[in-house]
Amino acid sequence: MLDAQENPTRSYLDRRVAEFRSQVQRRIDGALTEDEFRPFRLMNGLYLQLHAYMLRVAIPYGTLNADQLDVLAEVSERWDRGYGHFTTRQNIQYNWPKLPDVPDMLARLADVNLHAIQTSGNTIRNVTSDPLAGAHADELMDPRPVAELIRIWSTDHPEFQFLGRKFKIAVTGSPSDRAVTKAHDLGVRIVTRNGETGYQILVGGGLGRTPVVGKVIREFLPKADLLPYLEAVLSVYNLAGRRDNKYKARIKITVNEMGLEAFSARVDEAFTRIRPAFSGADQTLLEELQSAFAPPVLPPRDTGGFDAARRADPGFASWSDVNLRDHFADGYAIAMISLKPHGGVPGDASAGQMRAVAQLARDFGHDEIRVTQEQNLVLPHVAKADLPALYARLKAQGLATANVGLASDIIACPGMDYCALATARSIPVAQQIAETLADHEIEVGEMAIKISGCINACGHHHIGDIGILGLDRAGVENYQITLGGDAGTDMRIGEKTGRGFSYDEVAGAVERLIHAYLDLRDEGERFRETLARTGAEPFKAALYEEDTAHAA
Amino acid sequence: MAKRFQPGIVSANDLLSGAVIYLAKDGTWVSSMAKAEFITDEARAAARLTLAEGQPEIAVGPYLAPADDTDAGPVPNHFRESFRAQGPSAPARKSWGQAHA
């Protein structure tokens, strides 16, 4: 809530941990049934999965400091199996916690102001943002103060703890939307009009069973109106959203059934009512947050060593070609750290790797680490002069795979290796594809392959160049392929190709698609551009070539 | 219309660890499906489920999972139960996590 100085405060977190500790104890003693206990554990991010509990910890807008990452590592070693899994929503998941240990895990996380609150349940979830916020050259404004403002406002908000369904918000401050705002229940894009900063508001986006591209509900919302406007959207949704059917309860269905115009009119009505309650304290807080998120001081550094190292070491040259992004400051770069070693589990990092990255952030990265929606890590502010040393240390940790944005940088949800809702496996499919494509991925260039283990679409398959959805077809895993999705500013939902592929066929099918792309593309053309030019037919022909061969 | 009864076993997750457990003939919970009681008739299945549901301090979410019977004991007849029985098919890198595994 808005009156909190530091939110959530330590005393608030302590209270929540103590509360949960007693709930766990009462469950173990038999005083609470599972039905009574389940909502409590979900309120604390604790799920029961296929083989074990899973604890989901929020990494608000994907920003961590080195001490926090160290604690994430420590928690994985003391109470889990020595690794963590970074998710597409800027969370970390522990796959093997024991129920009696979870309160201790949460208490340790609270030491560094991390928690699992609102990572589950029908509330406003962890607010996500651009993982390159405050660093990328193309950014208009750092979105994190706004994300933090929204987080403070939404945490423990009394009206919005029991929504019809979960509610996800993302914020971006860049014209190249790296926060996938159009796939969120509510998206905030920082924009300017006539020199004034404000927000474009998107509503009703989402993936899952019914993928919908978010719609613009406000082209330009003045800065001071943000929270009252969000409150208006939430209150209309809270009243009008369906509660009779879980699958129709997300705001995207409310907006579609009511129509954007009618929905927007009701929001405007609510806004008029709510607006006067916001007296400007939120704007004062936003200003404070803006100074708290001010970029680090980046002294000018010579880049001669960087250029020399590129000439001397082809491995470094290739890594720096692929894994660096443009920083706003001369002589600096954003270093993407791949958690997708060829054949590894996408998004997993061992405790040792987390500690190593934390130390690298201290030594070279102004104490900042980011977690991306693509399940990688980032050091957002590294002097180019330090990159050769950084690379050598990443390499020693198995973290120097030069594939960020390439074909083997696959998003994969946990799927049936862990997830109780899964209808098929995702991880081993990603491993097979990565290994198949590793050798020619540089030639292929930018490519987004995304895999979900069920219709819930945590692996964002709808918005991959190549999307893969694992289903259970009559007791057998079957993988449906979609083409032409796009997670960028103009988000696009991919289209289904045709019959699905078996577990053993799917990596080969993707390889045929990639070869078709290499054959068909004009110079410099991205996959989606080739697809737009040629249409899906030649790709389908490549996918189903055996079918036609058999028919002939 | 009620679903046709399928022979199988009673499975659940262990309250403390979350691990997969199966109900054995003697009413104890075991971690190996092969040692689970293979249930062939509906009345017995209902009775065993009732027994399992009466032990919330051990078993979370007991249910009847279809299985096949073999000389070596019951085996899964659907891939979901196979993965539950085997653990993740794609273990994290081998050097990790041996300590608690």
Ligand code: SF4
């Ligand atoms: S997409 Fe399905 S299988 Fe994958 S993590 Fe989400 S719910 Fe689980």
